[in-house]
Amino acid sequence: MTADEAPPGLELLYEGAAAYQRGEVAEALRIFEHAVRTTSDGVRVSALVNAASMCDELGDHAGAVVRFRSALAEIPEDAVEKRASTLVNYSQALQHLGELDDAQAALEQARALLADNPEFGALRVPCLLSLTAVAFHRAQWVRVIELATETLDVAERFAPHLAGHPLMNLAGAYFETGRRELGIDFAQQALAAFEAAGDRNAVAETQQNLATLYTRVDRFDAAEEPLRASQEYFEQAGLEYRAGVGLRIMGFVAEQRDDDEQAEALYRRSLACFEASGAALDVAAVQTRLATVAFKGFRVDEGQELLAAAFDAYASRGLGLHCAQVDFWHAVLLEALIDSVDSPTPELLTLARDVAVPAAIAIDAVRYTLPNGNQRAQWNREIADPAMRLAFRFAYLCGDGPLIADLIETQCAGTTLDIAATDHQPRPQLPLEPLSPIETAPSMGGSALQLGSALAKVAAAAGLRVAPPPRLAVAPDGHIALAQYIAAAEGRYGRAVREGRVLAV
Structure with a gap:
């Protein structure tokens, strides 16, 4: 198709994609939302999907879910690729909100649409990755390893630049089942794979995940460099949810070093990020850590209020x-x-x-x-x-x-x-x-x-x-x-x- 034949507004999709690749997520969201208001038909639907994805990246998970649902209502059933990719992205927003049953249902729909058709091999990778993420949330480690191994095979055939993702899932699964050094080794392999692919966002996420693994085995000094590098990237890119995760890990490191004042300051910054993004389970985890700091300072009533709020969040789910x-x-x-x-x-x-x-x-x-x-x-x-x-x-x-x-x-x-x-x-x-x-x-x-x-x-x-x-x-x-x-x-x-x-x- 020549430039003259391109549908009106397509250039806005390219502009938004370019902004996202530069790490300017908020700017990408602005461009895509402008496209939603000013275009029609397929371009408008694509802009709506992209705007939803940017909302999810920025931590507005509830807003992302609303936009994804609006897009799915407009995507024809026979538009297999667009519908399946939207279902996968929709499921990720649902996972951030803790709605695991709905996320699983969306992914099973996407998997059925894609089947084993080699035409959609590259799209099967994110679908399988999201299914793995649901299994991860539910601590179904055997299923995580099975899905991650399948994903790695599909990625090597159809999307080599995505191979780092199943490697990181294998890292998490092996780490959680007691093979911790093997888990850290897989995480380092994943980081190298993303660096080779030039995926800066995935590099930062993997650095943060690797830092988490290091803290779990009390290697706090080893955690500092990947934690610092990833936090700098997430804050600069305006990725509030991921910045909240990094601040929580930093608070944890400070707490383990008995720097309770610094720990509380970092936890409160993390809490603000998670509250703004609607990440309820992460809010509850940080509230529990803040309660610990409050009890250490003999602020018992405050600590008990924080624990009660965390309990209610878990109970409601x-x-x-x-x-x-x-x-x-x-x-x-x-x-x-x-x-x-x-x-x-x-x-x-x-x-x-x-x-x-x-x-x-x-x-x-x-x-x-x-x-x-x-x-x-x-x-x-x-x-x-x-x-x-x-x-x-x-x-x-x-x-x-x-x-x-x-x-x-x-x-x-x-x-x-x-x-x-x-x-x-x-x-x-x-x-x-x-x-x-x-x-x-x-x-x-x-x-x-x-x-x-x-x-x-x-x-x-x-x-x-x-x-x-x-x-x-x-x-x-x-x-x-x-x-x-x-x-x-x-x-x-x-x-x-x-x-x-x-x-x-």
């Missing part, structure tokens, strides 16, 4: 296990507060017990759902064992003999209790984000083993599917052990922590 982790961390912070005063009040001790015990029950029940040994070891070490230790400690400090007896009954009938390990342990560390272990969905049917509690942990440790532990009827009166706290946990977190059947002990 059905993330009950995240909610239990917020309560566990609340209990850790209360323990530090109790240890800092000579005579903690009965009210404070009661609050600590009532927060810690339901959280410990819910967190401990996850042991039965983890078929992956590395995940199970990490879960037990970083959260389940410390959570149960806190439950015992607060029951003891409250002088609650019946609760201690019930905890001993449930632990001795199920997971092994190491009494020596319940005292003199280092205080747990809050991870940068909530842990999301792979869980095998519990089943009450024949596909899951229905064992007595004494064997359940052994079976789960072998990777077998085990139904949730039974409720224990304790002699001599036959009361259900921990009944009050089991009910509280299941009501508060919206997930089963015990099976319906009752076992007499």
